[in-house]
Amino acid sequence: MWTTTGGKSPTTNKIKNQVDKNKFSITLSEEQKNAKAQILTHPFSFVTGKAGSGKTLLAVQIALDQLFKKQCEKIVITRPTVSNEDNGFLPGSLEEKMEPWLVPIRSNMRKVYNKADHLERLEKDETIELVSLTHFRGRTFDRSIVIVDEFQNLTKQQLGMVLGRLGKHSTMILCGDGQQIDLKFGNDSAIHEVPKLKDSKYVYTIALKDNHRHEAIDEVLRLLYAFN
Numbered sequence: 001m002w003t004t005t006g007g008k009s010p011t012t013n014k015i016k017n018q019v020d021k022n023k024f025s026i027t028l029s030e031e032q033k034n035a036k037a038q039i040l041t042h043p044f045s046f047v048t049g050k051a052g053s054g055k056t057l058l059a060v061q062i063a064l065d066q067l068f069k070k071q072c073e074k075i076v077i078t079r080p081t082v083s084n085e086d087n088g089f090l091p092g093s094l095e096e097k098m099e100p101w102l103v104p105i106r107s108n109m110r111k112v113y114n115k116a117d118h119l120e121r122l123e124k125d126e127t128i129e130l131v132s133l134t135h136f137r138g139r140t141f142d143r144s145i146v147i148v149d150e151f152q153n154l155t156k157q158q159l160g161m162v163l164g165r166l167g168k169h170s171t172m173i174l175c176g177d178g179q180q181i182d183l184k185f186g187n188d189s190a191i192h193e194v195p196k197l198k199d200s201k202y203v204y205t206i207a208l209k210d211n212h213r214h215e216a217i218d219e220v221l222r223l224l225y226a227f228n
Helices: 010-021 030-039 055-068 094-112 116-124 156-163 190-197 216-225
Strands: 044-049 074-078 128-130 144-148 171-176 203-208
Touching (some): 030 044, 030 203, 044 055, 044 190, 055 074, 055 094, 055 144, 094 116, 116 128, 156 190, 190 203
Parallel strands (some): 044 171, 044 203, 074 144, 144 171
């Protein structure tokens, strides 16, 4: 005889756990799993790494995992547009203006969780909210996972504004690459401010090393930047 917990048999619980494990289309690497454990215990996490190191993929997996486990109520995503944060130079609604900048995030979401219709419903009811950087100002995000992608294209002042939006029971994950700064003056990048924050008990920093794209990327990028 076996005993039940909460009215469910061990077999039922085992099946549920198996379903949870199979929910996502990808499996995190050991490096990503270790980073995830740390990210979930810090309000602010700065995840850096070269192109293809899986920064945004990791952030998206964490956010969806926490949402599906009901550990947060909302996923908030933003990224700087570099050229003009108010997006006034593009025609259409705010959503239409942000669309070109958010294609990589949506691509990563569908790579992690290959159910586009479900993701679209979550966006429609704003459980997943794609927010212009300008519209961060004045808001507070409670019980949320906040993803700030391409944070190397924030200035110090913008970084301060973004960090100040985090509400109660929330986690902010900032992803960036110091080799992909698009600001006119690279020294203005907020990525240079991260070393000042790393000693805070509220901040976790990690530079991912693994390459999740073509094996040629490591060598080609090393040669490209060797003469800078």
